[in-house]
Amino acid sequence: MKILLTGGLGYIGSHTAVELIQNGYEVVIVDNLSNSKIEVLNKIELITGILPKFYQKDVCDQHALQEIFEENKDIEAIIHFAGFKAVGESCLEPLKYYKNNIGSTLSLLNVMEKYNCKNFIYSSSATVYAVSEIMPLYEDSPLGASNPYGRTKLFNEEILKDYQTAHPDFNVIILRYFNPIGAHESGLIGEDPNGIPNNLMPYICKVAVGEFDHLKIFGNDYNTKDGTGVRDYIHVVDLAIGHAKALEKLTDGDVGLKIYNLGTGVGYSVLDIVNTFNKVNGNLVKYEFVSRRPGDIAICYASPKKAENELGFKATRNLEDMCKSSYEYQKNNH
Ligand code: NAD
Numbered sequence: 052m053k054i055l056l057t058g059g060l061g062y063i064g065s066h067t068a069v070e071l072i073q074n075g076y077e078v079v080i081v082d083n084l085s086n087s088k089i090e091v092l093n094k095i096e097l098i099t100g101i102l103p104k105f106y107q108k109d110v111c112d113q114h115a116l117q118e119i120f121e122e123n124k125d126i127e128a129i130i131h132f133a134g135f136k137a138v139g140e141s142c143l144e145p146l147k148y149y150k151n152n153i154g155s156t157l158s159l160l161n162v163m164e165k166y167n168c169k170n171f172i173y174s175s176s177a178t179v180y181a182v183s184e185i186m187p188l189y190e191d192s193p194l195g196a197s198n199p200y201g202r203t204k205l206f207n208e209e210i211l212k213d214y215q216t217a218h219p220d221f222n223v224i225i226l227r228y229f230n231p232i233g234a235h236e237s238g239l240i241g242e243d244p245n246g247i248p249n250n251l252m253p254y255i256c257k258v259a260v261g262e263f264d265h266l267k268i269f270g271n272d273y274n275t276k277d278g279t280g281v282r283d284y285i286h287v288v289d290l291a292i293g294h295a296k297a298l299e300k301l302t303d304g305d306v307g308l309k310i311y312n313l314g315t316g317v318g319y320s321v322l323d324i325v326n327t328f329n330k331v332n333g334n335l336v337k338y339e340f341v342s343r344r345p346g347d348i349a350i351c352y353a354s355p356k357k358a359e360n361e362l363g364f365k366a367t368r369n370l371e372d373m374c375k376s377s378y379e380y381q382k383n384n385h
Pocket residue numbers: 057058059060061062063064081082083084085086087108109110111131132133134135136151155174175176177228229230231
């Protein structure tokens with residue numbers, strides 16, 4: 052079965068490509084390399100023994116998408132990872148985010164309609180949930196994004212709901228990721244952000260290899276067990292497996308529109324992460340406490356039950372696996 056991955060050379064897309072190839076799917080990738088490197092394609096081949104068909108194209112470009120479909124009329128499903136994801140940048144350049152993240156979804160839906168492709172998986176995020184003190188977050192918890200990036204995720208979910216209502220034979224699964232970290236066990240693919248990382252694990256990894264002196268922990272006065280922020284970190288390979296499970300359900304047919312959290316249901320604090328990282332990799336990461344980061348919340352974690360019950364998906368990799376594999380990849384790419 053042929054599957055098109057948009058943004059398939061990025062962090063989550065590349066791990067999903069590996070997982071799908073290893074499950075016997077034929078993977079086609081479209082990526083414009085705006086936040087990834089072409090070498091990832093060869094890494095996917097090194098891991099799986101198969102070089103996926105690759106198109107360096109912009110997913111917003113409908114003509115380019117049509118060409119891809121002309122050459123691959125048998126694409127059964129699309130997994131749409133492509134998009135920009137930096138919250139801070141989205142506040143400074145909202146139009147860039149609306150254009151890319153919403154424009155890409157609209158182009159895909161138009162071209163899918165033309166080529167009668169009816170199966171779609173969308174990369175959404177925990178960021179679509181309204182700020183709440185009530186945890187865990189269920190798929191029907193109140194929604195409300197608080198920055199332009201988050202709104203592009205939320206608006207895309209709404210667009211998909213409207214489209215599916217108008218086309219009842221169109222199948223959509225929306226996956227809301229919590230905090231993906233970690234890397235493939237080969238150490239060949241992982242997260243490799245440009246510039247100064249915004250997210251916790253990439254920053255920790257760069258401290259560990261000496262690129263930065265120490266980690267700044269944003270706030271130690273939250274109402275949590277040790278005062279630092281708590282999140283639901285999920286190993287990216289588990290996340291990739293979640294996509295394979297979603298794809299199985301999607302192509303079984305008659306799904307309509309379904310939404311699933313992909314998380315572990317367990318919250319870890321920033322100090323849990325740093326301490327585990329130091330325990331498994333050697334005492335490499337120093338830190339200092341600084342003031343809270345604007346916009347951050349104290350605690351966020353998923354209820355993973357719906358994905359467990361309906362997709363048969365349960366994350367199995369633990370925090371030590373996440374910290375070890377992240378560092379392994381960082382060392383190889385330093
Ligand atoms: P990433 O930046 O590593 O991967 C995205 C890929 O899409 C990159 O390879 C980039 O070059 C490509 N891309 C961007 N715009 C494109 C376009 N118009 N045409 C073709 N290619 C394009 O990001 P990621 O962490 O792998 O995230 C994948 C998806 O998951 C994104 O939609 C993101 O919003 C969502 N998500 C990520 C996280 C996270 O913490 N990483 C959390 C929740 C949701």
